[in-house]
Amino acid sequence: MEYQPIGIIHSPFQEPAGMPIQPAAAGDTEGKVEIFPEFSAGLKDLEGFSHLILIYHFHRSQGYRLQVVPFLDTEPRGVFATRAPKRPNPIGISVVRLQGVDGRTLAVSSVDILDGTPLLDIKPYVPDFAPGGEVRIGWLEKNRRTIRQRQADDRFK
Amino acid sequence: MEYQPIGIIHSPFQEPAGMPIQPAAAGDTEGKVEIFPEFSAGLKDLEGFSHLILIYHFHRSQGYRLQVVPFLDTEPRGVFATRAPKRPNPIGISVVRLQGVDGRTLAVSSVDILDGTPLLDIKPYVPDFAPGGEVRIGWLEKNRRTIRQRQADDRFK
Numbered sequence: 001m002e003y004q005p006i007g008i009i010h011s012p013f014q015e016p017a018g019m020p021i022q023p024a025a026a027g028d029t030e031g032k033v034e035i036f037p038e039f040s041a042g043l044k045d046l047e048g049f050s051h052l053i054l055i056y057h058f059h060r061s062q063g064y065r066l067q068v069v070p071f072l073d074t075e076p077r078g079v080f081a082t083r084a085p086k087r088p089n090p091i092g093i094s095v096v097r098l099q100g101v102d103g104r105t106l107a108v109s110s111v112d113i114l115d116g117t118p119l120l121d122i123k124p125y126v127p128d129f130a131p132g133g134e135v136r137i138g139w140l141e142k143n144r145r146t147i148r149q150r151q152a153d154d155r156f157k
Numbered sequence: 158m159e160y161q162p163i164g165i166i167h168s169p170f171q172e173p174a175g176m177p178i179q180p181a182a183a184g185d186t187e188g189k190v191e192i193f194p195e196f197s198a199g200l201k202d203l204e205g206f207s208h209l210i211l212i213y214h215f216h217r218s219q220g221y222r223l224q225v226v227p228f229l230d231t232e233p234r235g236v237f238a239t240r241a242p243k244r245p246n247p248i249g250i251s252v253v254r255l256q257g258v259d260g261r262t263l264a265v266s267s268v269d270i271l272d273g274t275p276l277l278d279i280k281p282y283v284p285d286f287a288p289g290g291e292v293r294i295g296w297l298e299k300n301r302r303t304i305r306q307r308q309a310d311d312r313f314k
Contacts, residue, residue, distance in 0.1 A: 001159070001160045001161075001162075001214050001275070001277070002158070002159050002160075003158045003159075003160070003246040003248070004158075004245070004246065005158075006245050006246065022283075022286040023286060023287060023288045024285055024286050024287060024288055024289070026288070039223065039245055041223040041224060041235065042223040042224070042235045042236040042237045042245070043235050043237055043238075044224060044233075044234060044235030044238065045234045045235045045238035045295055045296050046235060046237055046238045046295070047295070048238075048293060048294070048295025048296055048298075049238065049293060049294060049295040050290065050291060050292050050293040050294075051287065051288065051290075051292055053250070055212075055246075055248055055250070057158050066196065066198040066199040067198060067199070067201060076201075077201065077202045078198065078199045078200050078201030078202045078203060079199040080199045080200055080203055080278070080279040080280070080281075081200075081201065081202035081203045081205075081206065081281050082281065083280055083281070083286075087278060088161070088163050088196055088199070088278070089160040089161065089163065089212075089277045089278050091160070091212055091248075091277060091278050093210070093212070093250065093280065095286070095287040095288060096288065097288050097290060109288075110288035118158070120158070120246045120248060121237070121244060121245070121246050121248050122237040123237070123240055123250065124237075124238050124239065124240070124294065124295065124297065125287070125292070125294075126179075126294050126297060127284075127292060128181055128294075128301065129179040129180060129181050129240075129252070130180060130181060130208065130252040130282070131180045131181055131183070131208065131252060131253065131254050131266070131267035132181070133207060133208075133254060134207060135207050135208055135282070135284060136205060136206060136207040137205070137206060137207075137281065137282075137283050137285075138202055138203070138204070138205025138206045138281065139202050139205055140281065140283060141205075144285065
């Protein structure tokens, strides 16, 4: 499959080390999402949503590992049970808060994404679309209390 | 960007018409996710999660439109404010329930995905990773009560 970027994500994070490892840890970190002119008509109706799902390419990730020691653990875990960027297809997804739409620029917050990241897609965040039932989060369960505080180091450089 | 499938999603849905339009409407619909042998080591630790995020390629979608009339509405909406498959990059994401792991085959339910869909990535579903705050769902708000009942027709064929 071949995909083309539809835009670029701008954030304060120039390097992986020190970044928040997921949107909930990114707090009020602000960023901009710039959509290329040829796709801007697709942004209609976005401003009614408080949260968006950004789908992007981990452009600084090279190669992949099938087992990784994630930031939230000390043991190797299967890469598909983590959000580590060194994946067979280096696709990232983040739920961010939408602060405003100005032409083809989106102001967003809770950004856990490197500056200059190529954007592949935007989808509305609709919690009601997920199936119900009790949610279990495997090896992450023991980290539940610290999820919102942790930052990245350079292990996935 | 060039991506390769890491596996194939099997479901009861051979054609778009009549499919549930999102996982919450798919109820107990069961499917299998078959991971190719070279990636199976990445499945370690997955069985502790109740829900997974599947990222896949809309292989039956041809071309794209920047504004579409979605299944849940009668007015054209910006494609990025919908989950319609005819997108600039035809990437789909669904949260499904994980029922079990048998070697490199995952038994899943709440599947709203066509049979034979190429799988690009799997991520753990961790609601705590999304930023907090009140969630507003724009044009979908008025459909909130019927989201779980609606089915697809052939408009995105």
